[in-house]
Amino acid sequence: MKPNNNKQLRLGAILSYMSMLVGYIVQMIYTPLMIRIIGQSQYGLYNLTNSIVSYLSLFSLGFGSAYVRFYMRHKSKNDNDSISKMNGMFMGVFLLLGLLAIVTGTLLVINSNKVLGTKFSINELILAKRLMFLMVINIAISFPLIPIVSYIQARERFVFQNSLNIIRQVLNPFLSLPLLLMGFGSLGMIFSTTIISLLIGIWQILYSIKVLHFKLSWHGLDFSELREVALFSFFIFLNALTDQVNWNIDKFIIGRYYGAIPVAIYGIAAQLNSYYLNLSTAISSVYVPRINMIVAKNAKNMNATLTQMFINIGRIQFMIVVFVLIELTYLGRSFIGFWAGKEYYAAFPILMVLVIPVTIPLIQNTGIAIQQAKNMHMFRSLLYVVIAIANALLSLILVKPYGALGTAFATAVSLIVGNGFLMNWYYQRYIKIDVILFWKKICRFIPLVIVSLLSGCLATYLFNVYTISGFIATGLMIAVVYIGMLFTTGLENSERKVVLGKLSRFMK
Template sequence: MGKQIKFGVILTYISTFINIITGLLITPITLRLFGQAEYGLYSLALSIMGMLFLFDFGFSNAIVKYVTQFKEKDNKKEYENINAMFLVLYSIIGLLAFSCGMFAAFGADKIFANGLTTEEVAKFTIMLQIVAVNLGISFPLKLFNGIIIAHEKFIFSKLITVVRFIINPLITVTILFMGFSSIGVLIAISIVNFLLSLIDVYYCFVILKTKIKLHKFDFRLMKEISMYSLWVFIASLADFIYSRTDMFILGALVNTAAVAIYNVAEVINGLYTKLTMVLSGFFLPRLVQMVSKNVSNHELTTMFIRVSRIQFLLAALVLTGFALVGNEFIVIWAGADYVLAYWVALLVMSSRFIPVVQVLATSILQAKNEHAFQSKLYLGVAILNLAISIPLALTYGVIGVAIGTLVGKIINTIVMNFNYAKVGIEMKRYLKEVFVLFIPMTLVFIIGFILKRLVDVTTWFDILLFALVLTAFYGGIMFRFFMNNSEKDMLVKPLRKIIVRKAS
């Protein structure tokens, strides 16, 4: 168990690193090989696929919970039955997703008549059919990854993730260099993902000796599973509305170029989230322990402050750096046609700044079983975001939907901070100790803005040099005036160990 978790965590960070690197390296290549319109079409197809994956309804979490539960009971019959129930459930979901995908494909000429040309609609119809088949097959196979995780085989599960993160971008570039279009890429990636899922199936049946047999369909248990999955699904639905429907709106009401620009911004936002969320996972196990021991809200707040300050230090550096040289980065990285992606990314990154800083709050709410309000609010604000994004898209195009996301996130963040206080978190102390870091963040931005006025930033070397100078200045101010002793130790102690090892 210890080994599985340890190496599973290591592989998680390896996969995150690979995902960031491939995103930075492969995206500009695919942008140029696809072309803006084709890339927008491909992004839109992936967005529709993400929408249909909502048919999961949060059952992925339930698979791990309930398969583990019956496995631990060591009741062979119940274990076989729960596996079979989930297979039946996911087969039905797969059929439903397939049907919806085909319905969208045959209605594409009406849904996207204002945003796509006749030729694009014809190609997009084929892409949606591929998506529908992909989903119809993928859903039943999701069971086997859940079984692997329930058996705590984290190393194998994460290895498959690493392989997927490496193979998919390489396949994409290879297919494009061979002269195929987005349809060929979609087919190739679907085949690769299907083959990787078959490896999960093999591992379950051959290595884990998994048995699947339906003895009876327990409707009482299925009701319990559904209630468990409800709030997970609602949170996922809200997150999807925030992150994916913007591209759907742009595809339906604007054009494929707007979709492509927005997707480039989303790649940047994805990298921002990954870079700023890496450390937070280290503190989660300790938080769970604290809550299970019924520690005071004062201690929980202390932990919340500690993690938030670290998150702030990381997120502020990335956001400030992007605000200063992100425009030049995108022009060099993606091309001048995607310059609007800078403003979209900056708006969305800004909207996510406080939620990134307060990432541990969700875990606290879940541990205290107080997360239902968050899910309801998140869904309500997401629907509001969708409602205001449509007229904003018609008026301001790609910038409009980013403004809608910003407004929604601000509302959600303000209301949730009041809710954190309601459930016992000492928010006055929190705001005093965490938000003081806005002072050095603002100072560094002003100095960076002045510096940029004095020097030209036009090449990769210029961006790198500017980023290094900004990071050194930012780190110096933070370390000297704003970081506490615990935060300083996190930086100094590893360096001391390295120095001691080299000296010995």
Template sequence: MSQLKKGALLNYTTIFLTNVVGLFITPFILSHVGQAEYGIYIAIGALVGTISLLDFGLNNTIVRFVAKYRAENDRKGEENFLATTMLIYAVISTIVFIIGFTFYGYIDTYFTKMTPDEISIAKTIFVLLIFNIAIGLPGGSFTGICYGYEKFVFPKTVNIIRYILRTVTVVAVLTMGGKAIALVVIDTVFNGIFLCIEIYYVFFKLKVKFILHEFKFKYVKQIFGYSTWIFIFAIVSILQWKAGHWILGRVATPEVLTIYGIGIVLGTYYGAFSTAISSVFLPRATKMAVGNATGEELTSMMIKIGRISFIILMYILGAFALFGNQFVDLWVGKTLGEAGSRETWLIALLIMLAYTLPLVQGFGNSILEAKSKLSFKAILYLSFLILGAILGAFLAQSYGAIGMITGTVTGWLIVQNVMNFYYHKVIGLNILRFFKELAYKTLPTVGLVFIISYFINYIPGTGWINFIVKAIVYSVVYATLIYKLGLIAFEKDLFKQYFAPILNKLNFHAKTK
């Protein structure tokens, strides 16, 4: 199996681990550190995570340029490029320390809703995380070098091992009485250890060298010229997922931050399931866009990918809308309480509703990238997410976490509607046809499933067994009706191809008995 295929497999393994293990580890951490400390941990993490923007997209730039120099067999150019990026990272790390030192003195005046003890915990976590960012930003370049050398297996395997060991260590330390600060100490230690492992691999296995043969500002200009739009999309990501944390950190208590943070986590899990499936089709889609495929051909591919994503997303969204409140209450209700669990569920549900269309139209981003049209989307997202964050900050004064997420998703919804006009008028996609064929068979079938599944809620009981029974009944109803009524021929063939090996084995065992 090639490095690329192994890397893809390891990538899906990572997605599975982070999402599934995350679902189990979150209530464990929450119950051991407490709602207030968990909120501090999330808020400071989001605040320091914003400083990671200083990476300016250099990691992606390293992958691109290392691959370029290797293709050209330009060893000297590669050495000079890597030495130049290390000098840039040295400046960035210095700036991180300066910003961290400056903001440290204002933590107690910024987080006005925290007690003196909570401020002390926040300051300790802040110092540790600033150190993590300062070494983590240049450290990430070694992963980029591995990718540039098309060595995907080693860094991804190391990442999986680190995640597993980190999870086991967290469970052990918290069981022995550790709190939020212990979580950051664990991450700091593991980051240092595994960074040393990657450095060893790059220097001694790949034989990479960092040699500054000459320093010219044109190299710096070239580096930042490529990373500019990557940097802007990083700002967009920060505004999407982290802005609410540091806005609420100013106006709300740590307990509210915990409710908001867990709602955000559930919302991001929603996107991961769709991305893991649709990304399989994206390489072919990119080739179509680069090969000057017509608007109708691109629309057909977008429909094909969009329908598969839509079917998966509707299964998850329907389950969460119908039974999500019960799940969240069982999952973290002991710590958050009934009101906190319901608010967490509503935040996650709002994210899922607003996030569905961008995920279903994920192929559109591949088209924009292939046609070098990302600038419009980046500026649009940046503008309206800033406005969404401002609206959220205003609403948060009265409605807390619900107000914050309402403002944020309002920005998302406006952007996606504008993007549909852009796809139609500028890119040449037939958006009306897209929605018509997306809804064909699937939408009425999903509506029927939701109506039938509403009555599943009347199955008596309240515990985990009751929830699992409801989930199984819902899954059977959804899978049966979607397959019988909602799938077109292509999707049924895809389903049969995927499950054919399993079904053949089952038939073989049945015949031999």
């Protein structure tokens, strides 16, 4: 790989976390203001309609995820003509799929009252219809941009993409807040998001054409490749479908049974859970093109190389997400009170039920890219269909006696069975990733986790986490112990030397 591409990987990963950090800071400031301006009921309605309309994104049918794999196959042969034809094929497909999404979305808006059920007032139903209309427009804009964004990712221009993400994170509240203060409520939020998406989309198009020389050809399309892409994408589509069910069906079920306010409480937990999910993908996402290139070259040591990448990335992800998980365990409830308000305390147990089981797939999500690069993702997709069905059925059973917490528990059980056991077996048996070695490496962190948890117990005994000073003191105490244990017992000798070397250069 060229030195410039290595630089893109390093800077791309750094900017991914910068984008995430900026996004977290912005949302930490913006979300409490937004919730207090629009109120708990409207916030719940916004979450519910967003979870329903987001199903329209499934019309992409997984084609976007297939782009990088087929691009790398042509790129490894330096076949630029085939890349242009492939770009034309993908653009045509997404224009058609976008049209289907608009038609379906229009029907959804027209029948929104029937979809939402009887637990909402007339004014809430009217607002929901307007929200859904703007959300449909937002999704429609995204479809023609998918080939453009995929092309930028395949060219490994992570610095550009993540810089745009930072700009998006900052612009959104600056445009939304004035509209909120002017009384436009959640409609103003969706309107600002749509405008920003449109402007950034235009920027991406210009960059891909002017700088990366994106070309598409409508002549001589390879329909045999289209069939191959469709078959490959189908199982990615199933995976996307199950993700939508696993992370959005709970809000729909809660809304049907209990109305907007319980959805708002669940929405706070879901929002924090989404931040947790993003912690690991910031690293693994920048390695997708490299993984596809390794598989495309099909060298003799391919599986050993992929296993080492799986382990190295997974260890880094573990260091990050488990630190956040330990902090959440002791500070999560008080944080929700400071951030969203005491009326959202009930979101804390829901949050913990969601984040604990999802930690396993978070430290192994490099395996998803490896599966797709090897065209061996069918098992995962079919397994996730079963998981989604089980999640939906169990949620329907548990929502009446246990409310929102019951639906979260259903999601947790499904994730533990699917990701904790079955996917690890599949990685070891068929993908040829040495999962046993992976978990041996992860087990090195057990003393780190135990000592950090004990430090949290001591900190909460010494300090009152429901005061600002106690909250900060507890967080700092856990962080100091975690970092100290990480350096002394968690890191391997080679990793420790790298850290010391970088610290030495930084100090100089």
